[in-house]
Amino acid sequence: MTSRIPVVTAAESAARDRAAIDAGTPSRALMQRAGAAAAAEIARRYGDRLRGGVAVHAGPGNNGGDGWVVAAALRRWGATVRAALHGADEPKTDDARYERARALADGTLDAPTGSEAVVVDGVLGTGARGAPAPFAAAAVERMHVARASGAVVVALDVPTGLDATTGENFDPHTVRADLTLTFGTLKRGLLVARGHAGTIAVVDIGLGEAPNDVGPVLSGAADVARLAPALDAAAHKGTRGKIAIVGGAAGMAGATLLSAEAALRSGAGMARVVVAPESVPVAQTALREALASPWPTDDAALAHTVTEWADVVVLGPGLGRDDAARALAERVLAAWRGPVVLDADAVTMFAGDTARLGTLLRGRPALLTPHPLELSRLAGLSLDEILARRFDVGRELAATLGASVLLKGVPTVISDEHATLVSATGTPALATAGSGDVLTGIAAALLVHANADARATERGAAAAWIHGRAGEIATARRGGVRGTTLRDVLGALSDAWRGDAARAPYPVLAELPAVPG
Ligand SMILES: NC(=O)C1=CN([C@@H]2O[C@H](COP(=O)(O)OP(=O)(O)OC[C@H]3O[C@@H](n4cnc5c(N)ncnc54)[C@H](O)[C@@H]3O)[C@@H](O)[C@H]2O)[C@@H](O)CC1
Ligand SMILES: Nc1ncnc2c1ncn2[C@@H]1O[C@H](COP(=O)(O)OP(=O)(O)O)[C@@H](O)[C@H]1O
Ligand SMILES: [K+]
Structure with missing residues (x-):
């Protein structure tokens, strides 16, 4: 080891x-x-x-x-x-x-x-x-x-x-x-x-x-390999995990589709985007592998498309933050008690209301994936304070939130009360709209596809590592950051998952590549 x-x-x-x-x-x-x-x-x-x-x-x-x-x-x-x-x-x-x-x-x-x-x-x-x-x-x-x-x-x-x-x-x-x-x-x-x-x-x-304390430790390829075993030879689409992605207000369906594609490229068997009614036709043509359903208007529809269908629920990509979005988020979180990933608008809509969010999330694997501004709004701290305390703030909030906190950035810091993991893969090719939605989809897949005893924090750290590694591979293939798109990053996920990068010999314990400009 x-x-x-x-x-x-x-x-x-x-x-x-x-x-x-x-x-x-x-x-x-x-x-x-x-x-x-x-x-x-x-x-x-x-x-x-x-x-x-x-x-x-x-x-x-x-x-x-x-x-x-x-x-x-x-x-x-x-x-x-x-x-x-x-x-x-x-x-x-x-x-x-x-x-x-x-x-x-x-x-x-x-x-x-x-x-x-x-x-x-x-x-x-x-x-x-x-x-x-x-x-x-x-x-x-x-x-x-x-x-x-x-x-x-x-x-x-x-x-x-x-x-x-x-x-x-x-x-x-x-x-x-x-x-x-x-x-x-x-x-x-x-x-x-x-x-x-x-x-x-x-x-x-x-x-x-x-020492065995809660101080941050670096995540690496070996951690991902240990966490995510090979898929079963006899797997079928039902056993590979069903991911419901709730978001996609009018004009923002793309966010859910990026999450869905990333989940499907990370081992999930089925993905369903649950989006505004007017987004449904577009979602179905844009990603043929995914199912698309409108936001549920009653409990039967909620059960059919989300709570009785999914293994993991993602809430947030392109969801919007108006009252209707908040009401939908509360309904989903109350009715669905299984693993969740909360991203983007679903984080921001609980700004200043961390206690309520903690009540909704507690008692299940839950992962929040804010960027620094989203965490600053949620926690009521200034952006400068979040950045200055980026290695510690997630751990401090995790108890109130009843969730693991994945604070995106350079580096990404993933924590709960017991551990803090740091993922330092990636290039500025990932600094582009929709990149966070890709990460969310990878994380959702890992909430199904990982050793049963792995905590949400470890699964989140593995997702961040894979996301960043796919960014590195895509950037190298394109020969630089300019010209590399999220499409390339999605395409590089298969190589990132193979995880066969050469290791430097001893006494180098870990190596992080120079970041290309
Ligand atoms: N403590 C240990 O046992 C080990 C230390 N190691 C090395 O020692 C380093 C730490 O050594 P030190 O604690 O002596 O510190 P440094 O060598 O980093 O710096 C201390 C010296 O720099 C001066 N200084 C501090 N701030 C300055 C500034 N802004 N402008 C100009 N001068 C400034 C101080 O007055 C002092 O003379 C590590 O980074 C590592 O390279 C390694 O040899 C491994 C073991
Ligand atoms: N310069 C960079 N180097 C490495 N990773 C980055 C860089 N910029 C952004 N990322 C990663 O890309 C993702 C961006 O997510 P986010 O800010 O939520 O984007 P969006 O909301 O547009 O999807 C995060 O995972 C972040 O860590
Ligand atoms: K030096």
Whole structure:
């Protein structure tokens, strides 16, 4: 089983390092593991470039210490290494001083010339506070110039000038890395500021398994594979799950159809869109695989099209938010007590009324899939507050809501009271109208198609991972974000579900690709 990768603040990262030190691993051993693993990754990925020389920019703290270990290791390997200490005459920590002395004991290291093909950013890591001071900003500028003339920039732990906790950057004084090698844990800020981090590789330094708390952990391909078993050879359309999607006010039937198609491409056997009467003919011609029914006007129709037919009900895509929509939502949620996914308008219509929503949802698998603005309206918090607390706010709300909360974005955070999972797949190709409806359909299918003991939170996380992965595959196929449409994303779902992407070798525990622009 792959280990759980904690998604941490700078303080939590330092605390996990300290715990390993208290348990008997000397801090210098951690630094040597970090630096040695980083050097090995640089040699593996950029072996050809190393002939063009390596520049190591080291800061005064332990991030600089990692840099000195890298410098010594790559020199032993045979590269021409140049290095500079910034911000102090001597490193400020014992470990960093020791590693610098060791690197220099093998021979002096000249200052970088700016012509090196590989640049290592060891200026600031998780100990950085606020905007880079002038010495650090000057080092960042040198790295920008080198990159503009063709060097690759490798950030150790965190790109300098990026807040490891919040992802706040201090451009132009923040490094833009091609590769970030982050040690032992995945820093939250890297997931928020993907554009600065480049490819992110989490490198093992022997910190051990994440403590069994409710802190966020990264979701990966292995989690999806574990959750969603192969479909039964003797399956028929009835056993593969029936999804009813209630939404589709006049002019918005497309939202339900995107959900329906995504559900059908994610294992569901049947999908029915339940839409405004005038949307029915259009829905039937647009997606022949789906059934289409009008919004039920009486209990018999509600039973026939939804409560006695479905295995999972999706409420919200294109539903609208007027009184009639709210009344329909309340009727459906009262009559249907099985698994539900609530999206879009069905979330917003309960703005400021989380207690009522909790009463309706409690006691069954329920997943809410808001984007940050929808969650801000629902919870009565400002959008800034939602974004600033995106890793925690869902967990705090889950109890009141009686549901798992999947907060969409970069990254997507899925939580209940007991666990928080983070899905970091995707590209800006997904930043397009209807993308959320596709995610909703995948999530609905997973509420049927997953191991019985899987919680709604895990199913939601798997849906977010698949959705993002399909976005990555579609973007790669089209050769970029521009020109990639949701149709391509739907078409890539089969490849996303196959989940056969190659894994990086140890000591990389997880790797997230650079996000294409
Ligand atoms: N603590 C440990 O045991 C380990 C730490 N490791 C490395 O150590 C890093 C953390 O080291 P530190 O806590 O020493 O912190 P950093 O090396 O990230 O930064 C601390 C230094 O930067 C200065 N500084 C802070 N904010 C600044 C700003 N805005 N502008 C300019 N200078 C600023 C501080 O005065 C201090 O000298 C990690 O990111 C990681 O790279 C790794 O070696 C693994 C083990
Ligand atoms: N830049 C991006 N990178 C990765 N995923 C993204 C990006 N932009 C949007 N997404 C994903 O696309 C989906 C958009 O959903 P949403 O905002 O509800 O769109 P809509 O309401 O138009 O369907 C979410 O799952 C979100 O996480
Ligand atoms: K750094």
